[in-house]
Amino acid sequence: MPPSLQDVGLAVKRLQWRHHREANRRLAPLGLSLAQWDVLRHLHAHPDASLHDLAVLTFQTDQSMGSLATRMIDRGLLQRRDGPGRAVRHRITDEGDRLRKAGSEVLDTVLTDSLGRLPEQDLATLHRLLIAAGATGPGPDD
Template sequence: MKNPGDPLPQGIEIGALSRIVRHHFADRIEQVIHPLGLTLGQWTVLRELKRAPGASASELARAAVHTPQAVSRLVRTLQEEGLVERSPARGRVVDNHLTAKGHQLVDETFVRIEARLAPALEKFGRADAEEFRRLSRLLVKALEDSA
């Protein structure tokens, strides 16, 4: 039996650290978006539509790591709030786009989130932040390739 102070196997430790980082990021983001009337799921869909205008619900689901059904519900709610508009595209596929109000809200959340994260991220130099991005992308690609 392992002692409580023994390190975790490398892959498990990286996974645990990733989960902790995700938790802290999500918490800081929620502190910003909840007063604006958004859930983390809604904000994630809006963010992805900013990044990929016209994305379908299934494309948004893959990017947001949700089920297509959950994303469809989120998109409908965002549409009712005037943040997203939907239009027929390819067969049964529906394209989703941010409205002007949706763009404005996403841009506002980006500014507020950056300000909320700045104190923590200032502890990283520019080179460290770029290296973290590079290594994170490399890990994502490696995990996708090995799926």
Template sequence: MRPPTALSDLGISLVQWNALREIHRNPSASMHQLSELTFNSDQAFGTLTTRLLRSGLIDRQQGLGRVIVHTLTEKGKMLLQQGQARHHRVMEGHFAGLSDDERDLLGTLLNKLGGYLTTSHDHRLGLRPIDFGE
């Protein structure tokens, strides 16, 4: 199963799901910071957030100074959670050929390189889990 296919029946693309994930993970981030986190240009991320707003997946508020702050709507949170489960299945499939020891080693190396990856129960897949506050 490939990520775009895994999300397509939810009506969301991998790019859109990733934006929701980073908005959720970084609630006070500026649009510029979010564009960097999602590997988009500022202009592309602005276009993406406009689509997410029109779809009712995010809200936009004025933050400090000129910063625009984005938050997920209930619909956005629901899609993020549904997509997360599918993302985990896809990632598990990609790494299925590795032994537990090899996954541990890969997770350790990715943590060392990325610094932002956590050592949670998903560390063998190089995943940073989403905290839904539940």
């Protein structure tokens, strides 16, 4: 008997929860949370992103992203830059980039402990299926 959609959804959520919990635990010695590392990762990939852009990319509200960015600016991980018009853009600092790289190594170990155990072909299939499932219905921009 195949698993129900609820069983599959719960399995995805449990794995996500495990990744989040373990990532936060292993990032703590760097002084980072998973949310902070995710901001650094996305800002590295999208320099000069606005707060709204970062909120969408990191699955946060504009308000929570604003609070998080302020704390990260105070720690010297991000800097604000004037953009066109009244827009405020953000850049990662050298210290933020150092922690992004160190955090990436941490996340690689977290993911290796679970997903890394899958054979390469299964991992490719899982990726394809998750992309396909995520491509339907409302997304973070809806």
